[in-house]
Amino acid sequence: MSKKRNRLEVIRDILQVINSRNGRIKPTHILYKSNLSYQMMEEYLQELIEKKFIVEHKSKEGKTYSVTEKGLNYLNKYSLIADFTESFGLN
Secondary structure (H helix, E strand, C coil): CCCCCHHHHHHHEEEHHHHHHCCCCCHHHHHHHHHHHHHHHHHHHHHHHHCCCCEEECCEEEEEEEECCCHHHHHHHHHHHHHHHHHCCCC
């Protein structure tokens, strides 16, 4: 049985999903690839927009999201912390 992801891990997963699609992704793809309910995804996306980790783009085709510099910075620092804790067997 896998352990439940914490809030920071979910944020990392969402940012990685958006970043992996050349920085532009539709909400449906975020939903499937981050393994969240629609309601939870909406709450996280709203928070990430408010905190300027991602940007929402609206067009005739619908909404897409991209990661900001601040979001990329979060991913880099999260990776450093994860590597650090793993090196001490604290993961």
